[in-house]
Amino acid sequence: MPDTYKNIIVTGGCGFIGSNFVHYVVNNHPEVHVTVLDKLTYAGNEENIAGLPEDKVELVVGDICDKKLLDEIMPGHDAIVHYAAESHNDNSIVDPEPFLHTNVEGTYCLLEACKKYDVRYHHVSTDEVYGDLALDDPARFTEETPYNPSSPYSSTKAASDLLVRAWTRTYDLKTTISNCSNNYGPYQHIEKFIPRQITNIICGVKPKLYGDGLNVRDWIHTEDHSSAVWTILTKGKIGETYLIGADGEKNNIDVLHAILRGMGKDEDEFDWVKDRPGHDRRYAIDSAKLRRELGWKPQYTDFEGGLAKTIQWYRDNEAWWRPVKEATEAKYAKVGQ
Template sequence: MAEPFVPTNIIVTGGCGFIGSNFVHHVARAHPDVHVTVLDKLTYAGNPANLAGLPPERVELVVGDICDEGLLERLAPGHDAIVHFAAESHNDNSIEDPDPFVRTNVEGTYRLLEVCRRYDLRFHHVSTDEVYGDLALDEPRRFRPDDPYRPSSPYSSTKASSDLLVRAWHRTYGVRATISNCSNNYGPYQHVEKFIPRQVTNVLCGVRPKLYGDGKNVRDWIHTEDHSRAVWDILTRGRLGETYLIGADGERSNRDVLAAILERMGQPADAFDWVRDRPGHDRRYAIDPTKLREELGWRPLHTDFAEGLDQTISWYRENEPWWRPVKEKTEARYAVQGQ
């Protein structure tokens, strides 16, 4: 095993988004010697309030676009790593308008790789299990790092494209890069357009939750704090050029997740409405995290989904001013889509 990489000044792209901000909180809490520069465009999914309470002397917010080459040139000196979370990530939005997904996910990753090449920065690319396509509901296997890519949406195809750029820049130019592909995250700070916070906030608003299609689609859920720990382990101890899959053995159907939310919020099991399925809706995602566990010794700490769901529901109950301003607009967009 190579000597661990010990960063002191890192850039976190998309650090005001859901998964990125949770990673910034993790670094601030668990690695007090590290300074974090958050680079975020503050689109609808980026909220500077996600960084509230963090020490300003250790966490700095720079508002800007990862496609802005001049900005990256000014930021890179003095940093030793980029952890790349920034992405357009909502499938429904990618189906409606793929253009920002191509720009941010593909061009943005290219710009970051180029600045890492020029300044010899360590680069970790955060990706998704959706690049592998989907699995049959009754298929015994799970995704592995060397599986072929079979993306099925504009979102997942742009993430697959960005993964391939990272691999090429490592092999061709020697950029010190790693990739992680993670399963579905849940936890605090997630935008209300996503599945779990949408159902929770609907109940809190006195509105019946909505369930796509037949509700049998399976996702592999992981608490975002466990994802953050895994990303740090890969950044500091992962083998360069390698891909690691992050998962917590959390496969559950959408119907089962919604049932758990309704039960924990004191609602009847049938207190939801069926809505039309999204086009090309993947049936099942499942992660095999063996490589991550065996090489780096990572293990999930949030292994009780019910407990993690209780904590998540409590966060949304206690932080209504955070999500309420965007709730109405989000539901109006879903209504137009028949969802």
């Protein structure tokens, strides 16, 4: 396994987690050239990579299911990191079809292209493929946890993971998989929980909390996710899966209280809204394998410190999110959330 790669493709590199990874590579590994392949759907924003050096980052606008395009761009690259995905649970419940197209068919097309051109492949997935845990269950997800997805989104991500495993075993494709917990940080679309609450408060609107607020998520700053993916890409064992987490379990009401405190508001200044269908109760990641075998460790171990920086980013970048705020809230209002 090489210590680095010279030319990599990052799918979904204009999305939230993908663009943060592109910034991480440019800032920490300047010897690497990054080709961003992004369809620029509602979740992909060219502004997310604006200002990065043109000699280090090239944007190709296109669909990962476009086999002709993959034939054009894949040669000359030595690795691909696959972030591109439809990823919002609420959207998958309303219309699952785009999730099947992007998450399943798109992964298949990339695997075939990597097989054809002998390109190292890293697959970015989610802890949601494991289903959920009871609130009083001391266990956490490990690489051995059986898959038990509960939404159209998580089931398509589980399907894509299984495709990667099959192509590795059947065709000896050079792959690794990572399953990560909930990310937070800059450039996250305001339909997601943390930026939605932050931007509501900035707009003078009470933030919204699903159900009873006790659903637990395992939070990790996107910078830590990026460093973990790079570690797996360059040091991971081919054919292995690594779970990425930062021991950041918190329930939704505690996260919302932290946001309210961090923005100078009373902790009870929010509105309750109805829960989403099939809302998973708890996610929790055991990242011991990644830490033990590859020597990775998170830097953002203080959640409220990372949250304060995230709040400030949304304050400083209103021009980035304001144009889509009204439409996002209108969509939530239609479903009573």
